[in-house]
Amino acid sequence: MKDNVFLLFILLFSPALYGQSVKKVRCAERVVFLGKQPVFVAKWGRETRKEGKGKLHNGDSILIHYNQQGIEVSIIKNKTTQKIYSCEAEAEFEKFTISVYEYDFDRDGENEIIIVDSPEPMIFMVYVYKNSSIDVCKKVGEFEGQIGVYLNKNRISLPVGSGGTGEEYLFINRAFEKVKFKSRFFFIDG
Numbered sequence: 001m002k003d004n005v006f007l008l009f010i011l012l013f014s015p016a017l018y019g020q021s022v023k024k025v026r027c028a029e030r031v032v033f034l035g036k037q038p039v040f041v042a043k044w045g046r047e048t049r050k051e052g053k054g055k056l057h058n059g060d061s062i063l064i065h066y067n068q069q070g071i072e073v074s075i076i077k078n079k080t081t082q083k084i085y086s087c088e089a090e091a092e093f094e095k096f097t098i099s100v101y102e103y104d105f106d107r108d109g110e111n112e113i114i115i116v117d118s119p120e121p122m123i124f125m126v127y128v129y130k131n132s133s134i135d136v137c138k139k140v141g142e143f144e145g146q147i148g149v150y151l152n153k154n155r156i157s158l159p160v161g162s163g164g165t166g167e168e169y170l171f172i173n174r175a176f177e178k179v180k181f182k183s184r185f186f187f188i189d190g
Contacts, residue, residue: 036151038101038114044071045097054100057111058133062100071098073115075137084129084137085115102131105154105171112171113137122146126158130174141176143167157181 042054044064052064061076073085097118102111105128113129126149128141145158156176159166169176 033101033149033151036103036153038103038151039111041100041102041113043097043099052098052100056102056113056131058131060131062113064098064100071096073098073100075113075131077133082137084113084139085117085127087117087119103151105156106174107153112140116149126156128156128171128176140171140174141169143169155179 039057040054041056042052042062042064044052044066050066052062054062056062056075063074063076063081065072065074070086070088072083074081074083076082099116099118101114101116103114104111106112110130110132113131115127115129116124117127118124124145126141126143126145127139128143129137130140131137141156143156143158146161147159150157150159154171155168156171157166157168159181166181168179168181170179
Protein backbone atom coordinates (compact mmCIF):
# COMPACT_ATOMS: atom_id res chain seq x y z
CA MET A 1 0.00 0.00 0.00
CA LYS A 2 2.85 2.39 0.88
CA ASP A 3 4.37 1.78 -2.56
CA ASN A 4 1.09 2.66 -4.29
CA VAL A 5 0.69 5.88 -2.29
CA PHE A 6 4.31 6.86 -2.99
CA LEU A 7 3.88 6.14 -6.72
CA LEU A 8 0.71 8.25 -6.80
CA PHE A 9 2.55 11.09 -5.00
CA ILE A 10 5.41 10.92 -7.52
CA LEU A 11 3.01 10.95 -10.47
CA LEU A 12 1.03 13.88 -9.13
CA PHE A 13 3.85 16.06 -7.87
CA SER A 14 6.95 15.16 -9.89
CA PRO A 15 6.59 18.15 -12.28
CA ALA A 16 6.42 20.52 -9.33
CA LEU A 17 9.49 18.88 -7.81
CA TYR A 18 11.44 19.56 -10.98
CA GLY A 19 10.08 23.11 -11.22
CA GLN A 20 8.42 22.36 -14.55
CA SER A 21 4.91 23.05 -15.66
CA VAL A 22 2.88 20.22 -17.11
CA LYS A 23 2.00 21.43 -20.58
CA LYS A 24 1.17 19.16 -23.45
CA VAL A 25 0.46 19.55 -27.12
CA ARG A 26 -1.05 16.88 -29.31
CA CYS A 27 0.99 16.38 -32.44
CA ALA A 28 0.79 13.69 -35.06
CA GLU A 29 -2.43 12.83 -33.22
CA ARG A 30 -0.76 10.48 -30.73
CA VAL A 31 2.42 12.25 -29.64
CA VAL A 32 2.62 14.43 -26.54
CA PHE A 33 5.17 17.23 -26.14
CA LEU A 34 6.05 18.06 -22.53
CA GLY A 35 8.25 20.81 -21.13
CA LYS A 36 9.14 23.69 -23.44
CA GLN A 37 6.59 23.75 -26.23
CA PRO A 38 7.56 23.77 -29.91
CA VAL A 39 5.69 26.11 -32.25
CA PHE A 40 3.18 24.36 -34.51
CA VAL A 41 3.72 25.08 -38.23
CA ALA A 42 1.73 22.61 -40.38
CA LYS A 43 0.06 19.20 -40.43
CA TRP A 44 -0.90 16.59 -43.02
CA GLY A 45 -3.38 13.86 -42.20
CA ARG A 46 -6.79 12.42 -42.94
CA GLU A 47 -8.52 15.78 -42.81
CA THR A 48 -6.07 17.65 -45.07
CA ARG A 49 -5.69 14.96 -47.74
CA LYS A 50 -3.80 16.96 -50.37
CA GLU A 51 -1.46 19.31 -48.54
CA GLY A 52 -0.63 21.12 -45.35
CA LYS A 53 0.95 24.57 -45.36
CA GLY A 54 2.53 26.82 -42.79
CA LYS A 55 4.93 29.70 -42.16
CA LEU A 56 8.11 29.45 -40.13
CA HIS A 57 9.24 32.16 -37.71
CA ASN A 58 11.83 33.44 -40.24
CA GLY A 59 9.25 33.83 -43.03
CA ASP A 60 10.10 30.62 -44.93
CA SER A 61 7.16 28.38 -45.84
CA ILE A 62 6.55 24.70 -45.19
CA LEU A 63 4.56 22.55 -47.60
CA ILE A 64 3.45 18.98 -46.80
CA HIS A 65 2.25 17.41 -50.01
CA TYR A 66 0.82 13.99 -50.86
CA ASN A 67 1.29 12.43 -54.32
CA GLN A 68 1.28 8.89 -55.72
CA GLN A 69 4.84 8.26 -54.53
CA GLY A 70 4.09 9.27 -50.95
CA ILE A 71 4.34 12.32 -48.73
CA GLU A 72 6.93 15.08 -49.07
CA VAL A 73 7.80 17.93 -46.75
CA SER A 74 9.46 20.90 -48.44
CA ILE A 75 10.75 24.24 -47.26
CA ILE A 76 10.33 27.24 -49.53
CA LYS A 77 13.05 29.91 -49.14
CA ASN A 78 13.18 32.95 -51.39
CA LYS A 79 10.99 31.21 -54.03
CA THR A 80 13.31 28.16 -54.03
CA THR A 81 11.85 24.82 -52.90
CA GLN A 82 13.96 22.22 -51.07
CA LYS A 83 12.51 18.78 -50.25
CA ILE A 84 13.66 17.96 -46.72
CA TYR A 85 11.66 14.80 -45.97
CA SER A 86 9.73 12.13 -47.86
CA CYS A 87 8.17 8.75 -47.19
CA GLU A 88 6.69 6.17 -49.54
CA ALA A 89 2.98 5.72 -50.03
CA GLU A 90 1.46 2.85 -48.07
CA ALA A 91 -2.00 1.33 -47.85
CA GLU A 92 -2.36 2.47 -44.23
CA PHE A 93 -2.30 6.23 -44.94
CA GLU A 94 -5.70 6.53 -43.25
CA LYS A 95 -3.86 6.38 -39.91
CA PHE A 96 -0.77 8.28 -41.03
CA THR A 97 -0.06 11.83 -39.84
CA ILE A 98 2.83 14.25 -40.27
CA SER A 99 3.20 17.40 -38.17
CA VAL A 100 5.84 20.11 -38.47
CA TYR A 101 7.02 22.27 -35.57
CA GLU A 102 9.91 24.63 -34.92
CA TYR A 103 12.04 24.95 -31.80
CA ASP A 104 15.37 26.67 -31.13
CA PHE A 105 17.54 23.95 -29.54
CA ASP A 106 20.81 25.93 -29.62
CA ARG A 107 19.35 29.37 -28.82
CA ASP A 108 21.01 30.96 -31.87
CA GLY A 109 17.82 32.74 -32.98
CA GLU A 110 17.24 30.34 -35.90
CA ASN A 111 14.66 27.68 -35.09
CA GLU A 112 15.27 24.05 -35.97
CA ILE A 113 12.47 22.27 -37.81
CA ILE A 114 10.90 19.23 -36.12
CA ILE A 115 8.98 16.76 -38.28
CA VAL A 116 6.90 14.15 -36.44
CA ASP A 117 5.92 11.19 -38.59
CA SER A 118 3.37 8.85 -37.03
CA PRO A 119 2.86 5.75 -39.21
CA GLU A 120 1.37 3.55 -36.47
CA PRO A 121 -0.64 4.11 -33.28
CA MET A 122 2.22 3.36 -30.85
CA ILE A 123 5.24 4.48 -32.89
CA PHE A 124 6.41 7.83 -34.13
CA MET A 125 9.57 9.20 -35.66
CA VAL A 126 11.04 12.62 -34.92
CA TYR A 127 13.33 14.27 -37.46
CA VAL A 128 15.15 17.50 -36.62
CA TYR A 129 16.56 19.79 -39.31
CA LYS A 130 18.89 22.74 -38.87
CA ASN A 131 17.36 25.67 -40.72
CA SER A 132 19.48 28.67 -41.59
CA SER A 133 18.52 31.87 -43.37
CA ILE A 134 21.55 31.51 -45.68
CA ASP A 135 22.08 27.74 -45.88
CA VAL A 136 20.10 24.74 -47.10
CA CYS A 137 18.15 22.78 -44.53
CA LYS A 138 20.17 19.86 -43.10
CA LYS A 139 18.98 16.88 -41.02
CA VAL A 140 20.71 16.85 -37.63
CA GLY A 141 18.66 14.26 -35.74
CA GLU A 142 16.42 11.22 -36.17
CA PHE A 143 14.68 9.59 -33.20
CA GLU A 144 12.02 6.94 -32.56
CA GLY A 145 9.46 7.31 -29.80
CA GLN A 146 6.48 5.58 -28.24
CA ILE A 147 4.94 7.81 -25.57
CA GLY A 148 5.99 11.41 -26.03
CA VAL A 149 8.74 13.93 -26.52
CA TYR A 150 10.21 16.09 -23.76
CA LEU A 151 11.99 19.28 -24.83
CA ASN A 152 14.08 21.32 -22.42
CA LYS A 153 16.55 23.90 -23.77
CA ASN A 154 18.99 21.86 -25.91
CA ARG A 155 17.69 18.48 -24.71
CA ILE A 156 15.26 16.06 -26.37
CA SER A 157 14.07 13.02 -24.40
CA LEU A 158 11.95 10.13 -25.65
CA PRO A 159 10.65 7.73 -22.99
CA VAL A 160 9.90 4.15 -24.05
CA GLY A 161 7.04 2.34 -22.34
CA SER A 162 6.18 3.08 -18.73
CA GLY A 163 9.23 1.53 -17.06
CA GLY A 164 11.31 4.70 -16.79
CA THR A 165 13.54 3.90 -19.76
CA GLY A 166 14.17 5.83 -22.95
CA GLU A 167 16.67 7.83 -24.92
CA GLU A 168 17.95 11.33 -24.38
CA TYR A 169 20.08 13.63 -26.53
CA LEU A 170 21.75 17.04 -26.18
CA PHE A 171 22.08 19.40 -29.15
CA ILE A 172 25.72 20.53 -29.07
CA ASN A 173 27.72 22.06 -31.95
CA ARG A 174 24.86 21.58 -34.44
CA ALA A 175 24.54 17.84 -33.71
CA PHE A 176 22.73 15.63 -31.20
CA GLU A 177 24.80 13.58 -28.75
CA LYS A 178 23.28 10.71 -26.79
CA VAL A 179 23.42 11.11 -23.01
CA LYS A 180 22.23 9.02 -20.07
CA PHE A 181 18.43 8.93 -19.86
CA LYS A 182 16.91 10.54 -16.76
CA SER A 183 13.39 9.41 -15.92
CA ARG A 184 11.40 12.52 -14.92
CA PHE A 185 8.26 12.37 -17.00
CA PHE A 186 4.65 13.01 -16.17
CA PHE A 187 2.24 11.85 -18.85
CA ILE A 188 -1.47 12.42 -18.94
CA ASP A 189 -3.64 10.41 -21.27
CA GLY A 190 -6.13 12.58 -23.06
